Amino acid sequence: MGAYIIRRLALVLPTLLGIMIINFALVQFVPGGPIEQILAQLEGEGDVFESISGTGGDALRETMSDERYLGARGLPEEFIKELEVQFGFDKPPVERFLHMIWDYLRFDFGESYFRSIGVIDLILEKMPVSITLGLWSTLIAYIVSIPLGIRKAVKDGTKFDTWTSGAIIVGYAIPGFLFAILLLVLFAGGSFFKLFPLRGLVSDNFEELSLIGKVLDYFWHISLPVLALTISAFATLTLLTKNSFLDEIRKNYVMTARAKGLTEGRVLYGHVFRNAMLIVVAGFPTVFVSVFFTGSLIIETIFSLDGLGRLGFEAAVARDYPVVFGTLYMFGLLGLFINILSDLIYNWIDPRIDFETRET
Numbered sequence: 584m585g586a587y588i589i590r591r592l593a594l595v596l597p598t599l600l601g602i603m604i605i606n607f608a609l610v611q612f613v614p615g616g617p618i619e620q621i622l623a624q625l626e627g628e629g630d631v632f633e634s635i636s637g638t639g640g641d642a643l644r645e646t647m648s649d650e651r652y653l654g655a656r657g658l659p660e661e662f663i664k665e666l667e668v669q670f671g672f673d674k675p676p677v678e679r680f681l682h683m684i685w686d687y688l689r690f691d692f693g694e695s696y697f698r699s700i701g702v703i704d705l706i707l708e709k710m711p712v713s714i715t716l717g718l719w720s721t722l723i724a725y726i727v728s729i730p731l732g733i734r735k736a737v738k739d740g741t742k743f744d745t746w747t748s749g750a751i752i753v754g755y756a757i758p759g760f761l762f763a764i765l766l767l768v769l770f771a772g773g774s775f776f777k778l779f780p781l782r783g784l785v786s787d788n789f790e791e792l793s794l795i796g797k798v799l800d801y802f803w804h805i806s807l808p809v810l811a812l813t814i815s816a817f818a819t820l821t822l823l824t825k826n827s828f829l830d831e832i833r834k835n836y837v838m839t840a841r842a843k844g845l846t847e848g849r850v851l852y853g854h855v856f857r858n859a860m861l862i863v864v865a866g867f868p869t870v871f872v873s874v875f876f877t878g879s880l881i882i883e884t885i886f887s888l889d890g891l892g893r894l895g896f897e898a899a900v901a902r903d904y905p906v907v908f909g910t911l912y913m914f915g916l917l918g919l920f921i922n923i924l925s926d927l928i929y930n931w932i933d934p935r936i937d938f939e940t941r942e943t
Contacts, residue, residue, distance in 0.1 A: 588923065595919045600684070602915050603908065607680050610904070617696050617902045618666050670696065683908060692909035697901055702909035705894065712784055712883065712890030719809045724816040729863065731817075732824025737851070739829060748822075755818030760881040763811035767885065771807060779807050782887030808886040820863070827859040861929065 667673045671682070686693065692702035700708075731751075735744045770778045780786070786800050831837065832855060840850045880892035891910070898906035 588927075591923050591926070595916070598919060599912065599915050603684065603687075603912060604680070606911060607676075607683075607908070610907075611676055613902075615902060616672070617670055617904065618663070618672060620697075620902055621666060622663070687909070687912045692912070693905040695898075695906050696903045698903075702905050705906065706891065706910065706913070709889060709891050709894045712888045713892065715784065715805055716808060716812055716882065716888075716890065719805060720813040720816065723809065723813050724820050725863075728817050728820035729824050729860075732821045733828055733851070733856075735821065735825040736828035736832065739825075751818040751821050754814050757814065759811055759815055760885060762814055763808070763882055763885045766807045766811055780804050784888060808882050808888060811885075812882050824859070824863055827861075827863060828855060831855045831859045 664673070671679055674682075694701050695705055698705060731747065735747060738744050766779075767781065769775050771781045780803065784801070784804055785797075786792075786804070789797060789800055792800055837850060837855060840854050841847075845853070880896055882888070883890045883892045894906065895910055897903075898910070
C-alpha cells in the first residue's frame, strides 16, 4: 500500500500542473479580460459583455480591427499601459503562467483584482455557506438513503420497493433549481405559507440571540436550501445501497450463515453490512467534495447565499483571474488528495483490497 500511495502522491503535481495549463491556455482565447472590464466601466458601457453580445457589436468590430482594448477609444494610452503593468499583462503568457505557478507552489494566491482582498481571505469569508450546504446535504443523504436502500434490498420486488423507487426517481428527475423555487413559493412567503426565511444564512439579529436561539435560527435558515440541494442525491445513493446489498445477499457466505441458524438481523448487519457498505462509505469524501464545490451555485443564487459557488461564478464573469485560478488550484489539489483518501478508506474498510497490483 505504501508504494501505491507514493505513486499517487507523485502524480499529484503533474496532474495539477496539467489542469492549470489547460485552463490558463483556454483563458487566453476568451474575450473580455479584466482590463477590458475596467475600461468598459470607465467608458460608461456597464459590462464588457454588453459590448460583445449586445448593442456594442460595431464598437467591438472597430476595437478588433485596430487590435486595441474595448474602451481604449477615449482613454489615454498611458493609462492603459499602466493597467497592463498593474495586472501583469505586459509580460508574455508563458512568463505570467510560470510566475503564477511559482507563487501557487508557495501558497501565495495574491489578491482579487476587484475586491482588494486576498484570495485566501475571500475563500474563508465564503466558506461557511458552502460548508453548511455541502456537509448537511451529504449527511442527510447518507442518513436517509442507507437505511432506505437496505430496506429496499430486503423487500426487493415488493410493493414497498416499487413505490419507493418511483418516489425517488421522481425526486431525481426534478431539477434542483425548480424544486428550490417550489419550496420558496410554498414555504418562504410566496403564494402560500411564510414558515421559513427567504434569504441569508442567519438573521440580522443573530448576535443578540442566546446559544439555543442561534442554533435554531441557523437551522431555520438552512432548511430549505439544504433540502433543495439534497433531493436529487437520494436516488443515486439509495439505489447504490440497494444494489450493493442485493449482490452480497446472493453470495454463498450468506447462505452458509443462514444455514448455521443465524438470525436474519445477524446475517444482514453482522455479515452483509460491512461488505455491502464498502463502496458507499468509502465514497463519502468524494460525494461531499462534489456537493461542496459544484452543486450549490444555483441554490446559493436562489436563496441569496453568498458562498463559494457564487464566488466562482462571479469571478469567472468578471475575469477576476487570481480568484479563478487560485480557487482552481486549491480545490484541484484538495480533490486529488480526496481521491487518495477514498482509496485509503477502501483499504481500511476491507484490507483484502490490494492497490499494489493496480496500475495508476
